[in-house]
Amino acid sequence: MSTNQDSNDSQPILYSYWRSSCSWRVRIAMNLKEIPYDIKPISLIKSGGEQHCNEYREVNPMEQVPALQIDGHTLIESVAIMHYLEETRPQRPLLPQDVHKRAKVREIIEIICSGIQPLQNLIVLIHVGEEKKKEWAQHWITRGFRAVEKALSTSAGKYCVGDEISMADCCLVPQVFNARRFHVDLRPYPIILRIDRELESNPAFRAAHPSNQPDCPPELPNK
16 A cells, blocks of 8 residues: 555544444545554444543544544545545545546535435434434435436446446445435435445445444344
8 A cells, every 4th residue: 555644654543433424434435445544433322422522522623423543634524534535545546537527426425425414414313303303314315315316327337427436436335324224215216226236245345334343233133
């Protein structure tokens, strides 16, 4: 692996929660780029959420995961982290060379990371309340997946954009997992389902799966 770590050769540390789709995106990207890293689990539910403690607030003032300590820096926000990895470690690229295809990758990322995931995130669901959270999550995931499926109808090859894995795929797979968690009917989205099936056996995606994380509860049925 070639890096630009200069004076800092320590292994990156990813602050992660096993089921966090934002952490999951970064785990996939780092696995695809074959960047060794250590995971420091941050429980979003234990003791009211470890992300809210003073120590972690110094790492990530948004009190969310992920955060990545790398090259002597601390970075937050999954998409910003993925772009940093792409720019500092361009081997095994996650953005196409073609300008239009790059725009399509970013378009799909934005639909998922701005138009779906934040609206069904834990902090929002707590605010919505237990009785309405499933209906709320289903509404926003369904609305977003209609747009993703439409975008994929003109961009997809084997994967989201053409035949090379990109950041869009890193974002799509965790969001499909979330959709299943909230019992969204995925039958109207055949392209999404096909790409998800294509990637489920990829070693980088499999290693990043929540069931393979050190903080995944051992009692889970698919552990």
